[in-house]
């Protein structure tokens with residue numbers, strides 16, 4: 001893992017990333033004159049906003065920004081540029097880099113280190129060959145006169161938690177089944193200081209979690225239901241916030257089998273919501289935020305084994321209502337429904353679920369953001385949107401009109417798990433809302449949770465989407 005540290009003055013200089021409104025070679029020991037002349041010359045070229053060079057083994061990168069612009073786009077620009085610096089540094093086998101911010105915006109120092117650190121993530125512990133590339137970058141030093149150690153500590157936590165979420169998403173199901181996922185949460189709880197209770201199959205049966213058991217019926221592995229609780233003594237909130245994460249450790253579609261290779265190959269990512277919830281809990285506890293938060297994760301794989309539920313089955317859910325289960329590939333809502341019903345006992349201030357729930361959400365907005373909808377109070381929604389912009393995990397609000405309720409009515413049960421051909425992300429959210437009696441917000445992360453090509457500091461594979469969003473939301477409450 002990369003470590004980020006803070007210095008208030010630039011003393012040694014080596015590899016350096018400079019963020020500046022207008023490049024200035026100050027302090028004057030920064031570069032020899034020929035180097036600063038070259039940088040200035042390059043920056044005069046039309047539209048050139050950055051220069052990177054390797055000078056006698058020293059990597060130097062200058063990013064020019066207009067610090068009067070929108071802060072969130074400045075931060076994102078800085079993160080993205082920084083990710084290119086990480087790649088260059090690792091190619092040069094460099095171990096450290098300094099972040100030198102000449103603007104008046106301390107947030108850009110943080111954004112630069114965040115981009116550098118997140119881009120340095122690797123998932124390579126299964127590679128045994130000697131040729132395995134291991135990133136050499138280890139230390140990022142922010143040079144800033146006013147930033148405080150707390151901010152750096154928080155950034156280290158965020159990068160650590162996001163990397164943990166990526167690891168969980170990237171592990172395939174033969175390495176990480178529902179029990180392994182629950183155990184991973186248990187370990188994170190021990191490490192960060194929050195409580196984790198794991199319900200096994202017999203406890204899940206006692207609770208009559210019919211949705212979770214139905215999805216698990218075709219599997220040889222047992223389901224788990226993880227209950228995480230972080231309750232600091234001086235919590236600001238009277239009623240807890242509840243986070244619910246979809247923990248489908250692998251989604252074959254069940255008997256409504258997905259076609260491979262088009263859609264099944266990536267389905268180890270179907271617990272990305274669970275990973276985001278567990279790792280957000282980890283970050284919140286590590287940073288000792290004064291918020292009482294509960295995390296719930298129903299987990300299982302979805303397989304077409306012998307007892308797999310058949311399309312058309314009628315399932316009695318934990319809340320006693322029935323579902324005509326017309327498509328076994330619409331499994332996420334079945335397991336989430338029981339978790340959302342379970343959450344009622346806490347009288348939550350707000351419940352947020354994160355789920356790779358529908359291809360429809362990904363089809364609508366791609367991997368550039370999260371599809372959101374729900375019954376949360378307008379103020380709560382606005383805080384979520386703001387956090388979305390802060391961390392560039394933006395939320396696109398979908399309508400939640402009552403007409404959509406009609407599409408999931410069943411003639412032979414209370415509702416069905418399949419809507420019509422249109423509005424699939426919304427009918428899935430509507431299905432879930434039936435199991436809530438509190439302010440509720442649904443985040444469908446099917447688009448951004450997992451990317452098949454490298455996407456800047458989000459990397460390739462699991463992106464850890466949701467962790468930074470939730471952390472920012474709770475930090476700013």
Ligand code: BES
Pocket residue numbers: 251253270327329330331332356357358359360362417418419424446447
């Ligand atoms: N896990 C999938 C959704 C998904 C798709 C996640 C692409 C990530 C990337 C989910 O369980 C699913 O199969 N949804 C179906 C629902 C449909 C059968 C109503 C879908 O979206 O096709």
Ligand code: MN
Pocket residue numbers: 251253328329330331332
């Ligand atoms: Mn599915």
Ligand code: ZN
Pocket residue numbers: 248251270329331332356357
């Ligand atoms: Zn799924």
